[in-house]
Amino acid sequence: MSAVSAVSIARPVTEPELEALAELERAVFGDGAYPFFFFRQAFDALGATLLVVGDPGAPLAGYVLGSLAASEKDAWIWSLAVSPDRRGEGHARALLDACEQALFERGAEGVRLHVSPTNTHALTLYERRGYVEVALVKDAFGPGGDRKILRRSR
């Protein structure tokens, strides 16, 4: 893929953008989307690592949510999504860069995430960024929802 990331700047979401964020989530994940109230609570608890790409007032191009973990030194990326009409522009890379940096600055030793074994675009993205598989969890997200756990070090 050839991606142009020069215009892709990840920044913390603002409170008035939370409904637009929930809309983006629905457009990407459909029935599996986090509801609005999830983003409301994530904004309050994890706002510095709930990042978006998009000009204020314009539709959001993508978002990432990460957090430190309560009981381990690795942080987690909870979700990463780019609007279907904005893919291949480098937004996912910019979002991951910014989120990883924020998590490392806050003391994370590594970053972990779940990804479906069939999500080839996401697997390619993560592998190119140095993520390696550390586990395969059967039914991690419910029956039939197997997930790989990938990790990258600081």
Ligand SMILES: CC(C)(COP(=O)(O)OP(=O)(O)OC[C@H]1O[C@@H](n2cnc3c(N)ncnc32)[C@H](O)[C@@H]1OP(=O)(O)O)[C@@H](O)C(=O)NCCC(=O)NCCS
């Ligand atoms: C996976 C996803 C976040 C990628 O977003 P994106 O903004 O298009 O990605 P980028 O433009 O930053 O591309 C980064 C890398 O992703 C991979 N990638 C992205 N789109 C791809 C495609 N259509 N085909 C193959 N690889 C692709 C490539 O490795 C690319 O690197 P390259 O440009 O050096 O080849 C996006 O497709 C998406 O939102 N998918 C649905 C939700 C999802 O699967 N989220 C991840 C859950 S773990």
